[in-house]
Amino acid sequence: MGSSESVVIPMNGNAYHGGMPGSVRVRLFASAREAIGRPEVEWAVPAGGIVAEELVRALGRRFPALARVLPTCRFVRNGRYLNQLSQTVRPGDEFSVHPPYGGG
Amino acid sequence: MGVRLVRRPLSVARAYAELEGSGLGAVTVFVGRVRPDPSPQGRVEALDYEADLEPALRRLRAIEARAHEHFGAGRTVLWHRIGRVPAGEVAVIAGAAAGHRAEAFRAARYLIEELKRTVPIWKTERSRPGRPPRPRPGRRGARSSG
Numbered sequence: 001m002g003s004s005e006s007v008v009i010p011m012n013g014n015a016y017h018g019g020m021p022g023s024v025r026v027r028l029f030a031s032a033r034e035a036i037g038r039p040e041v042e043w044a045v046p047a048g049g050i051v052a053e054e055l056v057r058a059l060g061r062r063f064p065a066l067a068r069v070l071p072t073c074r075f076v077r078n079g080r081y082l083n084q085l086s087q088t089v090r091p092g093d094e095f096s097v098h099p100p101y102g103g104g
Numbered sequence: 105m106g107v108r109l110v111r112r113p114l115s116v117a118r119a120y121a122e123l124e125g126s127g128l129g130a131v132t133v134f135v136g137r138v139r140p141d142p143s144p145q146g147r148v149e150a151l152d153y154e155a156d157l158e159p160a161l162r163r164l165r166a167i168e169a170r171a172h173e174h175f176g177a178g179r180t181v182l183w184h185r186i187g188r189v190p191a192g193e194v195a196v197i198a199g200a201a202a203g204h205r206a207e208a209f210r211a212a213r214y215l216i217e218e219l220k221r222t223v224p225i226w227k228t229e230r231s232r233p234g235r236p237p238r239p240r241p242g243r244r245g246a247r248s249s250g
Contacts, residue, residue: 029156030226076224079158096156103153103184103225104136104196104216 022047022091026059028066032073032097035065049090052082059097066097074098106181107164109155109225114194119181128178128201130208134216136198140191145231151195153186156224167218171200175214176207182215184225195227 023042033039043055050058052075060067075082076096077089089095106122116135123131141148164182171177177200184196198219200211219225 027156029154029224030228074224076156076159079162081159096159098156098224099226101221101224102227103155103223104220 024050024055024089024091025094026055027094027096029096029098030102031099032066032069035069036063043095045089045091047091049088049093051085052077052087052089052095053085055089055095056085069099070097072100106179106183107161107168108181108183109157109160109164109186110183111185111187114183114185114197116194116197119183119197119199122181123179123199123201125179125201127203129203130205131199131201132205132208132212133181133197133199134212135194136196136216137194138189138191143229143231146233147231148191148229149232150188150190150230151227152188152230153184153195153225153227155184155186155226160224163223164219167215167222170218171211171215175200175211176202177211178202180211180215182219184219184223186225188230 023044025040026043027040028036028038043059045055056070056075060070075085076098077087078094116133120131120133123133138151139148164184168180168182171180179201181197181199183198185194189195196216196219198212198215200208200215202208202211
């Protein structure tokens with residue numbers, strides 16, 4: 001915490017719900033990274049975790065430029081694709097934001 | 105398994121050698137190279153490729169397995185370079201060997217199309233400043249750089 005690459009961002013000011021917060025490492029690629037100007041952020045979440053859909057919404061609120069990219073993105077938790085955004089992301093998890101792919 | 109995500113140059117000759125095998129009478133190798141296309145800044149001199157490695161490798165292995173199971177490939181290669189790839193150099197090789205050409209073509213096409221569609225790899229253009237690209241005739245709003 002404290003470096004330019006790792007900033008803990010509270011969900012809603014100082015208000016936490018569901019216990020003491022931990023954080024999720026959010027990794028951003030390509031246009032998502034360019035939208036916020038850094039490759040990852042540490043995102044504070046309640047001890048019980050946060051539904052992925054709410055995490056995505058919160059990221060969009062915090063970074064308006066990212067909000068424009070998010071509707072086209074896929075999401076990965078700990079290296080595995082999230083088929084449903086109703087799944088929970090917990091403190092210590094890694095959450096990756098994948099804009100449309102462009103290999104080849 | 106023949107999947108690779110590497111920072112070093114890719115060798116078509118080595119890929120072809122990986123596709124040799126008894127009874128594999130047909131070999132299709134797709135090679136994708138970086139084009140020096142005009143860009144708003146001048147001309148593309150390289151592409152920077154990045155990947156989310158863990159899910160990318162998992163997807164590449166799944167694509168390769170399906171090419172064997174459903175498209176009749178006997179051997180395959182599915183290699184992608186990451187990092188900076190200069191114009192003219194090879195960025196991707198997708199190859200399939202099978203008993204006959206129909207299977208080899210189908211499998212190789214499946215490999216490259218699925219890679220482009222489903223593998224978390226991204227590219228960013230790096231351009232060399234130069235003359236602005238000439239606007240295409242009849243195209244409104246074509247940009248020119250400084």
